Amino acid sequence: MSNEKPLNCGKCYGASLPYVDLNDLKGKLIVLEGTDGVGRSTQMENISKWLEVKGYGVMTTGWARSPLMGSEIKKAKAGHNLNVYTFSMLYLADFADRLEHQIIPALKSGFIVLADRYIYTAFVRALVRGAGREWTRKAFSFALVPDAVFYLRIKIKDLVPRVINAAHLNEHYWEKGGEGLDYWESGMDLKLGEDFYDSFIEYQKRMLAEFDVMAKEYGFTSIDASKSFEEVNAELKIQLEKILAQPGEK
Amino acid sequence: MPREFEAPHKYPGKLIIVEGIDGSGKSTQLQLLQKWLGSLNYRVFFTEWNSSALVNELIKRGKKKNLLTPATFSILHATDFADRFAQLIMPPLKAGMIILADRYIYTAFARDAVRGVGRDWIRDLYGFAIKPDLALYFKVPIEVSLKRILTGRPTLKFHEAGMDLGLSEDPKESFRIFQTRILDEYASLTTEYGLTTIDASQSILKQQAAVRELAKNMLKDYKQSAFLSKEENVYVK
Numbered sequence: 001m002s003n004e005k006p007l008n009c010g011k012c013y014g015a016s017l018p019y020v021d022l023n024d025l026k027g028k029l030i031v032l033e034g035t036d037g038v039g040r041s042t043q044m045e046n047i048s049k050w051l052e053v054k055g056y057g058v059m060t061t062g063w064a065r066s067p068l069m070g071s072e073i074k075k076a077k078a079g080h081n082l083n084v085y086t087f088s089m090l091y092l093a094d095f096a097d098r099l100e101h102q103i104i105p106a107l108k109s110g111f112i113v114l115a116d117r118y119i120y121t122a123f124v125r126a127l128v129r130g131a132g133r134e135w136t137r138k139a140f141s142f143a144l145v146p147d148a149v150f151y152l153r154i155k156i157k158d159l160v161p162r163v164i165n166a167a168h169l170n171e172h173y174w175e176k177g178g179e180g181l182d183y184w185e186s187g188m189d190l191k192l193g194e195d196f197y198d199s200f201i202e203y204q205k206r207m208l209a210e211f212d213v214m215a216k217e218y219g220f221t222s223i224d225a226s227k228s229f230e231e232v233n234a235e236l237k238i239q240l241e242k243i244l245a246q247p248g249e250k
Numbered sequence: 251m252p253r254e255f256e257a258p259h260k261y262p263g264k265l266i267i268v269e270g271i272d273g274s275g276k277s278t279q280l281q282l283l284q285k286w287l288g289s290l291n292y293r294v295f296f297t298e299w300n301s302s303a304l305v306n307e308l309i310k311r312g313k314k315k316n317l318l319t320p321a322t323f324s325i326l327h328a329t330d331f332a333d334r335f336a337q338l339i340m341p342p343l344k345a346g347m348i349i350l351a352d353r354y355i356y357t358a359f360a361r362d363a364v365r366g367v368g369r370d371w372i373r374d375l376y377g378f379a380i381k382p383d384l385a386l387y388f389k390v391p392i393e394v395s396l397k398r399i400l401t402g403r404p405t406l407k408f409h410e411a412g413m414d415l416g417l418s419e420d421p422k423e424s425f426r427i428f429q430t431r432i433l434d435e436y437a438s439l440t441t442e443y444g445l446t447t448i449d450a451s452q453s454i455l456k457q458q459a460a461v462r463e464l465a466k467n468m469l470k471d472y473k474q475s476a477f478l479s480k481e482e483n484v485y486v487k
Binding site for chain 2: 014015017018019067068069072076079081082083085086089090092093096097100101135138139141142
């Protein structure tokens, strides 16, 4: 077996996709990570507008939202018969599709790419489901290393009241036709507790613990997400200014 | 995780797989083997490449509309495999039965490398797959396989001819170039993973005799009991 040399080493976590040209990535890849209900999406929306007002080209990309896989993932999750590998690989296909069709082309055109979740979400979800760190990291090894990862860090006691609020529960129960808490966000497939609440707590605890491990491993910029929207937002903007001040296309 | 397929598995069942390019006659040979094993009263399970309920439709749609890149093509086939592996291969294997698989991980190793993804990456992606007890590679010259395919139907399929790679405008020419590259990959896989090569240009009868001999030899210490009637056939982790 011939081992091909990793192309464009340094931009990816492992070997890049050999047929994809990674030269001339002029833009910046900014990632927002954090568990479910931590407020990533509202921050993303705000930051995106803020950057556009400043004159930057912005492209947002969201986990499990590729044209190829988005609806497929929803369908598959409705079936509840996924194992850790099929679960992870559906997200891997979604990620690869967005990387090749959205992220890399946008970076080449000098856009700021804002990613709502990134490969670290896949890492923690696979880990708590028993895949082990190594397999998932290798599977996603062609991912680009972001210019910054902002981790919206929250403790379980601050997360619970956000997720369990009337509007959210009612929406799930009445409009989505399901239980008040999301089946997968509660890790119900893992049988961690008697009901959605117990399971949610245990599942999110495990994920938060692993996010902390990864924050060190990958050098995330942690932001205290138990603070108000405005405080978190201001902190994000300070951090972003630093990234934007770095050399590159402006 | 180590690559599971690099060392023999520890389960009581047996996994027999066939590999080869399209038109090599491997499916015919596997069906004949299945008939024979059935006649010997073995409980036999069968699974084939790209047939999982989970992503089958998606792969078909993706291929038809040409939505797939080498990476997503590869990942979706691995997803198909992982789904069948967990649902159709592991349970009978743990229960001590015989599983026949028409194409296995080596198909991905060969095709995806030709389509341009990394060889190491694709092996890691399939790292959870076990090593087969018998892996048969049906080796056939391109012209023979081309003739066999075109006898059965009028035209070559887009992806089997590798038309997505833009090798040639002419499907037959594209098929020759694409499948020749796959043959080269299979040649190195045969050495790398010790696949047993069968000369697939021989008669069906002759090949099947060789296949049965190999299967018989592999199964010589294997006894399939009525399920759960003997302790040794129950897999305990």
